[in-house]
Amino acid sequence: MLWWTWFVLQLLCSTVIRGLQHYQTAWGHYDVCKSQIYTEEGLAWDYMACQPEATDMTKYLRVTLDPPDITCGDPPEMYCALENPYMCNNECDAATEELAHPPKLMFDFEGRNPTTFWQSSSWKKYPKPLQVNITLSWNKSIELTDDIVLTFESGRPEQMVLEKSLDFGRTWTPYQFYATDCLDAFTMEPKTASELTQLTLLDIICTEDYSRGYVWKNDKTVRFEIKDRFALFAGPRLHNMASLYGQLDTTKKLRDFFTITDLRIKLLKPATGATMVDENNLSRYFYAISDVKVQGRCKCNLHANSCVFDKGKLGCECEHNTTGPDCSRCKKHYHGRAWSVGSYLPIPKGTANICIPSMNGPVPRVCDNAMLRCQNGGTCHHHQRCHCAPGFTGVLCERARCQGPGECEDQRSGQPPLRRFFISHPLILTVAALSLPVVPVC
Numbered sequence: 001m002l003w004w005t006w007f008v009l010q011l012l013c014s015t016v017i018r019g020l021q022h023y024q025t026a027w028g029h030y031d032v033c034k035s036q037i038y039t040e041e042g043l044a045w046d047y048m049a050c051q052p053e054a055t056d057m058t059k060y061l062r063v064t065l066d067p068p069d070i071t072c073g074d075p076p077e078m079y080c081a082l083e084n085p086y087m088c089n090n091e092c093d094a095a096t097e098e099l100a101h102p103p104k105l106m107f108d109f110e111g112r113n114p115t116t117f118w119q120s121s122s123w124k125k126y127p128k129p130l131q132v133n134i135t136l137s138w139n140k141s142i143e144l145t146d147d148i149v150l151t152f153e154s155g156r157p158e159q160m161v162l163e164k165s166l167d168f169g170r171t172w173t174p175y176q177f178y179a180t181d182c183l184d185a186f187t188m189e190p191k192t193a194s195e196l197t198q199l200t201l202l203d204i205i206c207t208e209d210y211s212r213g214y215v216w217k218n219d220k221t222v223r224f225e226i227k228d229r230f231a232l233f234a235g236p237r238l239h240n241m242a243s244l245y246g247q248l249d250t251t252k253k254l255r256d257f258f259t260i261t262d263l264r265i266k267l268l269k270p271a272t273g274a275t276m277v278d279e280n281n282l283s284r285y286f287y288a289i290s291d292v293k294v295q296g297r298c299k300c301n302l303h304a305n306s307c308v309f310d311k312g313k314l315g316c317e318c319e320h321n322t323t324g325p326d327c328s329r330c331k332k333h334y335h336g337r338a339w340s341v342g343s344y345l346p347i348p349k350g351t352a353n354i355c356i357p358s359m360n361g362p363v364p365r366v367c368d369n370a371m372l373r374c375q376n377g378g379t380c381h382h383h384q385r386c387h388c389a390p391g392f393t394g395v396l397c398e399r400a401r402c403q404g405p406g407e408c409e410d411q412r413s414g415q416p417p418l419r420r421f422f423i424s425h426p427l428i429l430t431v432a433a434l435s436l437p438v439v440p441v442c
């Protein structure tokens with residue numbers, strides 16, 4: 001009996017604490033896939049939706065240039081400053097390490113002086129366009145979590161397109177167009193990311209924000225604004241991630257918009273700094289990029305909290321008895337129900353949607369009191385079926401049953417489903433009624 005009282009107090013404590021912390025720390029992590037908890041029957045597993053931490057994804061990419069021989073320095077070349085055709089002290093020589101500008105210098109550590117950068121050969125064949133495709137491939141689907149930022153060492157291009165692929169480079173769609181004059185270059189009205197709304201979030205725009213001002217040395221970046229788009233749902237300082245996660249959960253198009261396997265930077269026209277190209281000094285026109293930032297995480301369908309880079313390949317470390325590079329299948333013998341993506345809802349722990357053993361597999365069980373615990377107070381009958389407490393449904397009673405629109409809203413707004421055990425156990429009521437000092441036990 002003593003043990004019971006202690007146990008209930010513990011539970012009550014953790015509930016109280018969880019309640020207090022709920023809105024400060026609870027969402028946006030999803031960093032744990034499962035945890036051991038105490039139940040009436042003893043230790044059991046509790047499964048949660050989980051995802052790897054966001055990280056610098058440029059460490060894991062492969063870069064391809066088209067045309068392949070567009071990098072400067074073979075043969076060696078002298079470059080002049082765009083602003084001043086008499087200032088020609090930039091030499092590129094692929095055979096000398098200090099003077100070479102290979103593509104990998106776009107992804108190395110910046111912050112040292114002088115900066116390191118990739119550079120193209122100059123516009124020697126003018127008026128034939130100087131165009132370069134830079135393709136970044138991960139061979140793995142990844143989810144972007146922050147702005148894509150390109151930092152130019154040369155003037156920023158007068159025309160460029162950022163494209164993405166979701167199928168390993170088979171098909172491409174534009175992400176954003178960039179030009180000094182959008183109408184002239186792409187027959188598109190100029191727009192900025194800040195003009196987007198929840199309804200137009202998936203629109204592909206042309207922006208003039210990042211193509212002008214070649215003379216100002218600190219105006220060197222070209223962005224694809226991920227955070228501005230997130231902010232349309234999560235608020236200006238992304239304080240309401242719950243709302244964003246709710247949207248991502250229910251709108252596949254939105255989720256796919258931020259998911260990529262490859263990016264392509266199509267450089268279409270270099271900075272000229274003037275309306276006329278100086279044909280007598282084409283050494284002033286070229287592309288040079290010092291840094292590329294791509295922040296994101298492996299897409300693991302909320303079934304893994306880590307992603308490893310092994311033998312040049314990224315892969316999710318799948319949990320919940322799922323498998324595949326993106327955890328997009330159930331493991332062998334775990335086809336007891338159809339595979340399903342995990343869910344961010346209810347906030348903060350989401351729903352794991354684990355794969356369960358096949359009926360005809362070696363372990364013909366749907367539920368037990370350990371790994372496949374019936375959740376939310378459901379009880380396991382003959383290892384075959386969970387009898388769910390009122391208000392819950394799903395094979396393991398993992399989902400709240402929406403009885404009216406009000407209840408579902410409630411769930412979306414971040415209330416975890418109540419565990420029946422807490423409410424219905426008479427001991428808790430007794431403890432609460434007597435107002436025993438709860439805090440010292442925590």
Ligand SMILES: *[C@@H]1O[C@H](CO)[C@@H](O)[C@H](O)[C@H]1NC(C)=O
Nearest residue numbers: 065066067131132133172266
């Ligand atoms: C870049 O890719 C496009 C396809 O989007 C292709 O049509 C074009 O020829 C490529 N440009 C160069 C310079 O290779």
Ligand SMILES: *[C@@H]1O[C@H](CO)[C@@H](O)[C@H](O)[C@H]1NC(C)=O
Nearest residue numbers: 062138139140312313314325
């Ligand atoms: C991409 O990944 C697949 C496995 O998912 C592998 O078979 C293939 O060789 C990889 N391709 C490259 C170019 O690394």
Ligand SMILES: *[C@@H]1O[C@H](CO)[C@@H](O)[C@H](O)[C@H]1NC(C)=O
Nearest residue numbers: 078080085086088280281283
């Ligand atoms: C043009 O470029 C060459 C090097 O290619 C340089 O020597 C010369 O000073 C530059 N300026 C003018 C105005 O010709």
Ligand SMILES: *[C@@H]1O[C@H](CO)[C@@H](O)[C@H](O)[C@H]1NC(C)=O
Nearest residue numbers: 034045319320321331333371
């Ligand atoms: C199924 O998942 C559970 C929990 O993640 C794990 O303990 C168990 O080993 C998994 N089974 C298989 C066959 O991987």
